[in-house]
Amino acid sequence: MNKVTEVFGSMVFNEEVMRERLSETCYKGWKSCIAEGKSLPLNIANEMASAMKAWAIEKGATHYTHWFQPMTGVTAEKHESFISPIPGGRVLMHFSGKELVRGEPDASSFPSGGLRATFEARGYTAWDPTSFAFIKDGSLCIPTVFCSYGGHALDKKTPLLRSIDELSRQAVRIMRLFGDTEVSKVTCQVGPEQEYFLIDKSVYEKREDLVITGRTLFGAKSPKGQELDDHYYGSIKPRVAAYMAELDEELWKLGVLAKTKHNEVAPAQHELAPIYTDANTACDQNQLTMEMMKRVAGRHGMVCLLHEKPFAGVNGSGKHNNYSLSTDTGKNLFKPGSTPSQNARFLLFLAAFIKGVDDYQELLRCTVATAGNDHRLGGHEAPPAVISIFLGDELTAVVESIIQGTEYVEHGKKSLAIGVDVLPAIPQDNTDRNRTSPLAFTGNKFEFRMLGSSQSVAGPNIALNTIMAEELQQFADALEGAEDFNAALQSLIRETLRDHQRIIFNGNGYEDSWLEEAERRGLANLPSAVDALKIYACQKHVDLFTKHGIYTAEEFRARSAIHRENYCKVISIEAATMVDMVKRDIYPAVCTFMGRVAGTLAAKRAALADVPCVPEEKLLRRLSELSEKMMDACWQLEQDLAAVPTGDPMEVAHYYRYTVFADMEALRGFADELETITASDCWPLPSYSDLLFSVK
Ligand code: ADP
């Protein structure tokens, strides 16, 4: 591999390249546009475009594309070549400021959730000058926002940027109250840990379910799954190591700070974590990471599965969204400080977070509600669907002492008054930290663990930012008018912690007793995506987003509609794939095997008239019985799929969950049992063992 320091960011038109290649006026102009959140004047855009073009061509690029994040959750690009004809049948490489700052893709085929009638097909994309352009596959990619001509945001980036700004505005107000006059911006920092599976391409291609839906719709349990825990942090196989090395290099070229990689709990499961960065960049980079993971796997004869639950019975894949707030002066506001005043500030931000999560538990749950994630949440591996916060013993003791106004005793010495005393040391790496908690404080950040592995991190971070902005605004409003700031602060923190203590839970989230306890505490339990999507666009959530200018009511309702449509589509495709596989692959295979057993039975009877043919008869009967049940279940599914109600979209989603999905489960049960009694050379699909241990 080339030297990492040379490779890193070599395909990014980053600040250093800008400083080298732009005139001072242009560079400074760009900087101030970013600082003030303004759009680029044309002369600056023109110089920028021309420098970008020259740089990109030197790196071998021939095309450019506006790279954006429509509401599908994946990225979109439309490549245009730089060429422009000149007399004499020749071409010139051309790229103007106008083309840099604005593009007009045909928007009609992207989901709009009703925001844009298809006759108004065109939307526009506009460069987000806070994100650097980069080269991927010979194209200069320009990260952009995507809007309709009516001005509605049609993407995930626009509301994320709005939420980042709003959170900053409110957080700066709080900083001023603490006498900080230097901070001008507070930015949320995000480090998304990405889980994935790697399997060999040859087995993947033999599974229609994996190819079409990204997960196995059938498959009996493998004799060996993750019971031995021998994969977790185990040594990495050479083929996987080669893949990871190439993936790192590709990501480094794109300026992604890929840092940690290790094996996960399930066989064939791995994780990649980047070093955290601002939420906007982290979101772009996580999209790029997922794309590169798939692409590089292809080069190694493997397939990268990003689905939340590719295999039943083994751990699914999630994405841990590590979240903190940092000032432009380099302070992490979720870091317990070493002075009384820093601690008072920390406790205020902590209180805001706790209150926000308690006030908007349902909203957070909704941001991770997808068909794929339904297989994880509430299962015995991932966080439960009930939202709670893990604080750890030390911080919980602090919170309790504040609520009760008692002395905080640490190793028999300390008491605690906000703004007067220092906090006890809160260990950053809590060794016994709770893996079952959906939202855990891990020393200087919160880790939101409910995200599905394939989803964009934009939605959950938009919600976190907006919730924080809302609570900080309430706090700032209350404190700015206070006569005695310190007294007001003391009681604000104390009352907030007291009123929202119910959301704190340090115990085991997998235990059934927790669900009962959560119910007693009045916490929301929305076990399935459908339960969550029913209330996603409720008035409370619409009010929150519109108040802070993150979404208009229409924009937000559109997102909720897209979530719901997507849920129905996913289940519908999975169901149709199952029917197809059963009728065309599984049932014929079972018939072949039954023929073989029947043949053996007849031959044995003829040869040994006096010997009872117990195993053959038993097996044949069982095969026949199960295949009849399987076909009945298959026809039932087919029938129910043909009878999906029209009308109320929520009713449709409900039908998919409780009728279609229930049919699918029943069908799978019979097919999986048949797999266990059918000769492996007859079974048409690679088994779970073949899949999970396919990468040697
Ligand atoms: P673990 O698996 O033990 O949680 P990892 O190192 O795999 O730890 O991932 C932790 C993630 O949290 C990394 O992406 C890291 O950069 C990120 N992170 C660390 N500190 C912060 C912070 N202050 N704000 C946001 N993310 C952070």
Ligand code: MG
């Ligand atoms: Mg983690």
